[in-house]
Structure formats: C-alpha cells, structure tokens
Amino acid sequence: MDARQRGITIRGTSAQISFTYQGVRCRESIPIPPTKTAQKELALKLQSIKYEIKTGTFDYNRHFPYSKKAKEFRKNRPDLYTIKEALISWLQRNQAKLQLSTLQDYNSAIYHHLIPTFGNLTISELTASKIKEWLSELPCSNKRKSNILTPLRQMFEELYLDEIIDKNPLSRVKNLPNKTREPEPFTQEEITKILNELTGQEKNLIQFAFYSGLRTSELIALRWQDVEIEQNRIFIKQAHVRGQLKVTKTKSGKREVILQPQAKEALFNQQIFTKKHNEIVFHDPQTNEPWKNDQPIRKNVWIPALKRAGIKYRNPYQTRHTFASTLLSRGEKPLWVAQQMGHKDWSMIIKVYGRWIPQI
Known part of the structure; x- marks a missing residue:
C-alpha cells in the first residue's frame, strides 16, 4: 500500500478507512486479503465514497451495512430510513x-x-x-x-x-369525528328484573354499578379504605386497567362520589363477603379474588342475568348512562352530575344526556 494514501490503514488481514461525513469523522474496518490488488480496490472504494459524499449520493448502509454508524446516519436520511x-x-x-x-x-x-x-x-x-x-x-x-x-x-x-x-x-390528516353512541339507559322496572336474577356478590356488584355511575375499571379497583358508608360517600382514586392498578388519569377522575341509597345498600351487603380483607371491595365469587377485568363480569354475570330477565342486551357501560340520566331526570344540576361521573366539565353531560335534563 502506498504510504501516501491518506485515510487507509492496513492492519494485517483488515484495513481501516476513514472519511468525514456530515461533519463526523468516520472509521470503518474492512477485511481484505494481503494483496496489492485488494489494496488498490480499497483505494478506489475510498475515492468512490468521497465522491458520493461530495455529490450527496452517499448511502452509508450500502457500503457498511453492519456498521453502528450506518444506523445512526440512516435516521438523517428520510429517503433511506424506513x-x-x-x-x-x-x-x-x-x-x-x-x-x-x-x-x-x-x-x-x-x-x-x-x-x-x-x-x-x-x-x-x-x-x-x-x-x-x-x-x-x-x-x-x-x-x-x-x-x-x-x-x-x-x-x-x-x-x-x-x-x-x-x-x-x-x-x-385530521382525526375522524367520533360517533357518539346514543345512551340506552335501563328503566327502573328493567333494573329490578335484572337484580332479581342475581344473588350475593354478583347482585351487590351490579346494583352498585347502576347506582354509583362508576366505570368498570373503577368499580373493580374500589377499596374498602376509600369507602365511608356512614358518611354516604366513596373516593375514587384508582382504576384497574388490563391487569394493572393505576391512579386515575385526570384530576376530575379522582373524585368523591355521594352514595345513593341503593349503592349504600349494596356496599352494606357486600361487607360480609370482603370487608375482613380490608382491600378490594368486589370479588369474583368463582375465584374469591378481585375481578381481573370486565370480561368475566360480562360473560358470567351480566349476559346471563339479562337473558334470564328477558331484557334487551345492552353493554355494562349502560349502567353508567342509567345513573347519569336518572340523576338528571330528577332535576340534579348538570355540573354536579358531571363531578359525580368524573368529567372535567359539564359539556359532555349536555352533549350526551341533554334530553334527560328537564326544560325550565
């Protein structure tokens, strides 16, 4: 190798070539046989690299596909980075x-x-x-x-x-508008029929859902330490999402909910099952463990109860709609209902439940 060939260093059966690309000094090692022909080809390769850099056509990954620097430089090439x-x-x-x-x-x-x-x-x-x-x-x-x-x-x-x-x-690309599903709350007669088909912990769970307005993720994460039956209130501080307990996402989600009489009754009846553990309020009676998610509730409790009661199927979230529409129908202020539901303001209440708000 010509000692005057700058940017090439021979090291036994490999060579290191160096060049500057995008202001960064780059050094790459290449295995080559110890022959003059191979060394001449290496010199031509370095010339080619420098020419491509000068003309803006250099593809680092093509020359050095296994180089760590190649991956970094690809990030700066939107025409190459996938x-x-x-x-x-x-x-x-x-x-x-x-x-x-x-x-x-x-x-x-x-x-x-x-x-x-x-x-x-x-x-x-x-x-x-x-x-x-x-x-x-x-x-x-x-x-x-x-x-x-x-x-x-x-x-x-x-x-x-x-x-x-x-x-x-x-x-x-704008986000497409969400199509808000029209609430289909249950009537008091339907609620009574559904609850009549349930007993024990399952009845307590569904009754509490109807009269507390909690999301299922909040319902199955409720702890006895956050329940104050005598003061007619509970505190929502966490939710159970995909197998993980986590704090509520927003300040409005972390809230105090006033207990309606039927919700209070459900908690009172539930005490004999889980109060001694002083942890999660509602347990799956089949496992004697807290509910993991809403799937077993839907499959093993909700759907069978509606079928036995002869009630048109609506998803369990409609218990929340039932709670909101009931409060509004009896004249409760939309802002207070929004706070009970965990909304940051009452705009969602007006949008979703407007037809249950009495006209003054």
Whole structure:
C-alpha cells in the first residue's frame, strides 16, 4: 500500500478507512486479503465514497451495512430510513415513560397495523393521501383509527422537530369525528328484573354499578379504605386497567362520589363477603379474588342475568348512562352530575344526556 494514501490503514488481514461525513469523522474496518490488488480496490472504494459524499449520493448502509454508524446516519436520511425502523426506534426511546396500558395500545397499533401497512416505505415516501386511503378501508371505529395513528403522528412530529423532515404528512390528516353512541339507559322496572336474577356478590356488584355511575375499571379497583358508608360517600382514586392498578388519569377522575341509597345498600351487603380483607371491595365469587377485568363480569354475570330477565342486551357501560340520566331526570344540576361521573366539565353531560335534563 502506498504510504501516501491518506485515510487507509492496513492492519494485517483488515484495513481501516476513514472519511468525514456530515461533519463526523468516520472509521470503518474492512477485511481484505494481503494483496496489492485488494489494496488498490480499497483505494478506489475510498475515492468512490468521497465522491458520493461530495455529490450527496452517499448511502452509508450500502457500503457498511453492519456498521453502528450506518444506523445512526440512516435516521438523517428520510429517503433511506424506513417507517418500520423509525417506529421501532421511537417506541424504544419512549416506552419507559408510557403507562403499561398505553404501551400495549402502541405495540398493537405499530406491529399489527402500521408496520404491516407502511413499514417498508421510507419516511419520505409516506404521503397524506396514502394514509387517508388506508383509513377509508380500515374496518374499525373512527376512535380506534385515531388511536392507531397516534404513535405514527408522534414519531413524525419528532422527525419534524429534529429537522430531519421539512413537512409532516400527518399534519394534513385530521382525526375522524367520533360517533357518539346514543345512551340506552335501563328503566327502573328493567333494573329490578335484572337484580332479581342475581344473588350475593354478583347482585351487590351490579346494583352498585347502576347506582354509583362508576366505570368498570373503577368499580373493580374500589377499596374498602376509600369507602365511608356512614358518611354516604366513596373516593375514587384508582382504576384497574388490563391487569394493572393505576391512579386515575385526570384530576376530575379522582373524585368523591355521594352514595345513593341503593349503592349504600349494596356496599352494606357486600361487607360480609370482603370487608375482613380490608382491600378490594368486589370479588369474583368463582375465584374469591378481585375481578381481573370486565370480561368475566360480562360473560358470567351480566349476559346471563339479562337473558334470564328477558331484557334487551345492552353493554355494562349502560349502567353508567342509567345513573347519569336518572340523576338528571330528577332535576340534579348538570355540573354536579358531571363531578359525580368524573368529567372535567359539564359539556359532555349536555352533549350526551341533554334530553334527560328537564326544560325550565
């Protein structure tokens, strides 16, 4: 090797070449046989690299596919960096600060929807029209579509803020409007029929759901230490989401709920089953353990009770709608009802339950 060949150092059966790319001094080792021909080819390779850098056509990954630097530099090349690589990298950087349920949602969106659809495209190839076309054919609710797009939005926003891309295609894709399902509250007669089909802990659970307005995640996380029966109140401080206990997401979610007489009765009756443990209020009578999620409640308690009572099926969330509509129908103030429900203001109450508010 010509000692005057700058940027090349021979080390036995390998050589190290060095060059500057994007202001960074790069050194890469290449195995070569100890022949003059191989050394000449290496010199030509270095010349080619320098020419490509000068003309803006250099692809680090093509020359050094196993280099750590190649991966880093690809992030700065939206014409080379794939959406799959970008999403996985984004998730790895952010997963430590995400709640478990959010991380599970993002994993589902990324690995079941975004990567299979867009993963092989480079960052620069994704357009707003491609996203909109895909969304129009995606067989799920508008809310679910918006949730699936969330990690893609956040990843592209990072690239834009880091000045790796000049335009963010997601800024031209608006979240689709959520279609609010019309509440179908149960009548008092229907509630009575349903509760007549239940006994013990199952009856206490469903009765409390009807007359407290709690979300199922809050219901199965309620602790005796947060119950004050004599003072007619409970405190909502946590929720049970996907197998994990976590504090409520918002200040409004963490709240004091005034006990209606029927809710108080349900708690009073439930004491003989779980009060001695002084922990979670409602247990699954089949396991004698706290409910893990809403699935066994729906499958083993709710659906059979409605069938036996001959009541048209509505999902368990309608117990919450029943609670709200009942309070409003008897003249309770919308703001107070919103506070009992855990809403930050009463706009949702007006929007969803407006027809149950008496006209003055």
